Amino acid sequence: MLRGTIKQHVALMGYADTYSEQYNPIVAAGYGLVVGLNGTGSSEMPPQVRAHMVADLAKRGLGESTRGWGHIKPDQLLNSNETAVVIVEAAIPQAASGRKRSRANMREDHPSLQGTVFDVHVYAEPSSSTTSLEGGILLSTLLRQGELKTGSSHAREVATASGPIFINPFAKPNAIHSDSVHRTSGRILEGGEVLSNMPMRLVLFEPSHSRATLIQTAVNRVFPEEPGQDGPTAHGLNSEMIEIRVPPSWKDDVPTFMELLTHITMRSQNPEGVAMSVKRLLIADPSPRNADAAMWRWRAIGSRSLSVIRPLYEHPDSLPRIAALQAGGGLDDPIAVPYLLEEAASRGALGIRLDAIELLETMPRDYRIEKGLRPLLNDEDVEIRLRTAEALVIRDDTSIKKYSIPDKFDLIHVPSDHKMIYVTQTGYPQIILAGDIEVSSPLTLQAWDNNLIIKNSEDETNDLLVRYQDIEKDITMIEHIAPELPIFTMFLAHESTPEAPAPGLNLTYSKTIGALHALWRQEYIEADFKVEQDRLLAAIQRLTSETSFVRRPDFEPETEGEEPPRFIDQPKKPENQEIPIS
Numbered sequence: 001m002l003r004g005t006i007k008q009h010v011a012l013m014g015y016a017d018t019y020s021e022q023y024n025p026i027v028a029a030g031y032g033l034v035v036g037l038n039g040t041g042s043s044e045m046p047p048q049v050r051a052h053m054v055a056d057l058a059k060r061g062l063g064e065s066t067r068g069w070g071h072i073k074p075d076q077l078l079n080s081n082e083t084a085v086v087i088v089e090a091a092i093p094q095a096a097s098g099r100k101r102s103r104a105n106m107r108e109d110h111p112s113l114q115g116t117v118f119d120v121h122v123y124a125e126p127s128s129s130t131t132s133l134e135g136g137i138l139l140s141t142l143l144r145q146g147e148l149k150t151g152s153s154h155a156r157e158v159a160t161a162s163g164p165i166f167i168n169p170f171a172k173p174n175a176i177h178s179d180s181v182h183r184t185s186g187r188i189l190e191g192g193e194v195l196s197n198m199p200m201r202l203v204l205f206e207p208s209h210s211r212a213t214l215i216q217t218a219v220n221r222v223f224p225e226e227p228g229q230d231g232p233t234a235h236g237l238n239s240e241m242i243e244i245r246v247p248p249s250w251k252d253d254v255p256t257f258m259e260l261l262t263h264i265t266m267r268s269q270n271p272e273g274v275a276m277s278v279k280r281l282l283i284a285d286p287s288p289r290n291a292d293a294a295m296w297r298w299r300a301i302g303s304r305s306l307s308v309i310r311p312l313y314e315h316p317d318s319l320p321r322i323a324a325l326q327a328g329g330g331l332d333d334p335i336a337v338p339y340l341l342e343e344a345a346s347r348g349a350l351g352i353r354l355d356a357i358e359l360l361e362t363m364p365r366d367y368r369i370e371k372g373l374r375p376l377l378n379d380e381d382v383e384i385r386l387r388t389a390e391a392l393v394i395r396d397d398t399s400i401k402k403y404s405i406p407d408k409f410d411l412i413h414v415p416s417d418h419k420m421i422y423v424t425q426t427g428y429p430q431i432i433l434a435g436d437i438e439v440s441s442p443l444t445l446q447a448w449d450n451n452l453i454i455k456n457s458e459d460e461t462n463d464l465l466v467r468y469q470d471i472e473k474d475i476t477m478i479e480h481i482a483p484e485l486p487i488f489t490m491f492l493a494h495e496s497t498p499e500a501p502a503p504g505l506n507l508t509y510s511k512t513i514g515a516l517h518a519l520w521r522q523e524y525i526e527a528d529f530k531v532e533q534d535r536l537l538a539a540i541q542r543l544t545s546e547t548s549f550v551r552r553p554d555f556e557p558e559t560e561g562e563e564p565p566r567f568i569d570q571p572k573k574p575e576n577q578e579i580p581i582s
Contacts, residue, residue, distance in 0.1 A: 001281055001293040004274070005300075006215050007262040010202040010242075027540055028158050029089040029148045032141030033057070033077070034122070034165065038472060040132035040183075041084035045125050052150035053078055053085055060140075084130040087148065088141050088161050090120045090192050091539040095246045095254050098196035100228075115194040116251055119426050120161040121537060123185035132183035134167045134510060135472075143192065158198065163191035166429070167510045186510075189429050197230070200244040200258065207240035216242055218266045222300065223247055223257075263296040275305035279312070282320050291323040298327035306333050313339045322352055329359030334366065341372035344384075354387050361391035370397045377416045377434070382530065386422055389414045389432055403486070405493045409509045413486050419527035421485075421516060426532060429509045431516075437485040437527050439464060439519060447518045454519070464488065468505045479503045485525065489516065 002008045031052060034041070045053070057074035077083055096116035122138060124130035142157040165186040204212060219234035219242075226247045235243045250257035265274050275298055282294040298305040305327065312324035313336060325343065328336035337360070344356040357376070360369050374397070376388040392400050393412055401413040409429035419435035443464065445454040451471065457463040463480040470477070481491045481503065492512045494504025507515065520529045 001278065001290050001297070002263075004265050004267065005262065005297065006202065006218065006264050006266060009206070009211060010204055010215070010262070012258070012262075013201040013203050013241075025091040025093050025539065026145055026158075027089060028092050028143040028145045029087060030141050030143045030157075030161075031056075031125075031148070031150070032086050032088045032122070032161070033139045034084045034086050034133055034136035035077075035082065035139060037082050037084060037130075037133065037136045039081050040130065040134070041081045041136075042124075042128040042130040043079045043081065044128040045078075045085045046127055048150045049085060049125060050078060084133060084136065085125045085128060086122050086133070086138070087125060088120055088122050088138065088143060089540060090118055090143060090159070090161065092116075092118055092143070092145075092159055092192070092194060092198075093254050094198060095200040095244065095258065096194040096198045097246060097248070097251050098194050098198070115159075115196075116254075117190045118159075118192040118194075120163075120188040120191040121185070121540060122165055122188060130184055132167075133165050133186050134183050135508065136165045138162050138165060138188060138191070157195060159192050159194045161188060161192040163188040164508060165510075166425070166508075187425065189425070190427060197245065200246075201237075202234075202242040202244060202262075204240040204242075207238075209239045212236045212239055212242055214266050218264050218268070219244070219261060221268060222264050222302075223250075223261065259296050260300045263293070263300040265297070265301060271301045271304045272308060275301050275308040279308055279320075282323065283317075286317050286319040288319065291319040294320075295323040295327045295330075298324070299330045303331055303333075306331060306335075310335055318348075318352075322355075326355060326359060329356070329363060332363050334364075337363065337366055337368050338372075341368070344373070344376060344388075350381065350383065353381075353384060357384070357387045357391050361394050365395075370395060370399075373397075374399055374415075377414060378418065382418075382420070382528070385416060385418060385420070385434065386432070386530070389416075389422075389434065401486075403490060405490065408493050409512075411486060411489055420530060421520065421525070421527055422530045422532070423513050424532045431489060431513070433485055433489070435527065437525060439483040439485065439488055440524050440526060441483070443524050445519060445522060445524065447515065452515060452518075466491075466505070470505075477503075477505060479505075485516075492516075 031049060033053065054074045057077065062072055062074045062077065078085070093116055096118075099115035100113045120138075122133065124133060138161060140160055140162040143159040143161055144157050166189055167183055167186040202215065204215075213236060216234040216236045220232050223233040225232050226249060228248050229245060231245055233245055233247055235245070237243055244261065246254055246257055265271070278294050278297050282290050298309055309324040309327055310333070312320050313328065315321040315324070322343070325336055325339055329340050340356045340360050344353050344360065346353065357373070360373065363369060370392065373388050373392055376384055377392075379385050379388070389400070389412065392414075393402060399415055403411040403413075405411060409431055412430060412432045414432060414434045416434040419437050420433075421437070422432040422434070424430045424432075439454075441456050441462070443454060443456050446452075447454075451469045453467040455465050457465045457480055461480070462483060464483050466477075466479050466481055468477045469475075479491070481488055489512065491503060492505050492507045492515055493509070494500070494502060495506040496502065496504050516525070517529065519525050520527070
């Protein structure tokens with residue numbers, strides 16, 4: 001099935017000095033400082049960590065009158081209980097694009113200059129007595145691949161991380177009737193950014209100048225250099241190594257790009273004939289492995305394979321049918337739309353249904369897709385409902401109402417017969433409300449040491465009376481607000497300004513979710529409450545335990561002696577048993 005493809009002749013080598021047949025992210029970490037804590041920080045830390053942090057803060061200009069926080073010395077900041085030293089870690093995509101330098105007449109924060117972004121996990125330094133990171137902000141922290149070290153022996157930085165910390169309100173997704181929040185760990189959604197390009201390399205199993213040239217030509221034929229790209233997609237270094245740059249249009253989907261690249265047919269003659277031979281092989285041996293390889297081969301061939309695979313859209317055997325539909329969906333074939341909708345609405349395997357919805361999400365504008373997906377908002381399976389809602393949001397469907405709380409989260413209201421609140425923990429923060437939900441009456445809620453009190457209004461209206469004491473600003477707010485949950489949720493997070501004078505408590509994303517969860521726990525909200533699985537922790541734990549690679553002799557470290565361990569000794573993470581949401 002792979003004969004004639006790039007994958008037949010190469011292995012992948014990413015930023016790490018390892019090679020394998022599969023694309024994998026890398027783990028990077030660093031020590032950082034969280035500020036803005038309300039007396040829940042700590043000055044305790046090992047001496048070597050303190051020395052490292054003092055030196056790091058001094059480099060930023062702390063203690064100097066001409067730059068940085070000149071009026072504050074590094075030791076003063078570290079000794080405050082308003083700050084906490086933390087360990088920051090993340091799974092960084094290999095082949096990620098680095099931040100570009102600002103060009104003339106362009107501001108430094110322009111989106112086109114941004115490198116690949118990723119989510120970051122943060123937890124308090126294990127030896128400290130920090131009690132909570134809630135409400136804190138991580139100062140810019142450099143992340144380095146490999147073992148977490150102090151001093152001058154650490155590796156070169158590969159990324160930076162900063163931003164407000166989101167505390168997961170659900171340490172255990174099913175621990176609803178107890179306060180099981182782990183406040184000494186959290187995450188920063190899209191808080192990391194890659195600093196410099198991290199090119200992948202294709203390593204030939206058998207060195208050959210002619211084959212390396214053939215592979216380079218094939219890759220650049222399928223993925224020509226794009227505007228803003230700093231060189232060709234494939235660049236041969238020698239007879240056994242080819243460097244790969246990810247084109248800007250694929251920056252946000254590197255795994256798919258790498259699959260397509262490795263399944264390219266090296267010789268471009270007669271693509272229809274190649275697609276037909278793949279089809280015959282799959283029908284003769286319809287195994288899952290062959291179905292997956294066939295799908296990627298057809299997608300790598302491109303639109304010229306469509307005439308070959310379209311007859312398979314109605315094939316009685318599910319494996320050839322699904323492989324053809326996945327290839328057709330990936331190639332934006334409009335003829336595949338009704339078949340993909342049929343698979344999405346079927347009572348078949350959940351994974352196939354979710355894959356069909358994901359393919360439909362990215363296809364070009366087609367009224368049949370929106371019309372066909374809307375009924376799935378009432379599906380019995382919660383994952384189908386959520387994935388459909390996310391797809392319709394991406395496609396800007398008119399049935400979905402979307403509200404943005406600037407610099408906090410997006411609030412999405414979805415029509416559905418199944419009432420549900422869903423909060424995300426990865427990517428850009430989102431709260432999805434399904435169905436028409438109201439805060440029920442009669443109501444009396446006291447939360448956060450009575451800093452938040454919600455009860456029914458004493459007048460004839462059905463409004464809620466909300467009293468909130470902001471300890472940090474030493475102010476108390478009392479407001480009346482409608483009980484409809486979309487309005488109430490926006491009220492919790494909105495910041496009143498002269499430009500937007502509507503009332504609001506200006507709560508963070510984390511505190512907004514906490515307030516909704518407190519109401520739900522006491523049964524003032526009649527709806528399901530779901531939280532996205534924390535994929536970040538799962539990925540980090542999986543990557544730190546993977547050591548089953550074989551190092552090639554020419555990739556051995558130049559220094560003598562045993563190589564130090566690559567990853568961090570971590571405290572036990574909160575359990576997470578949530579069902580994955582694709």
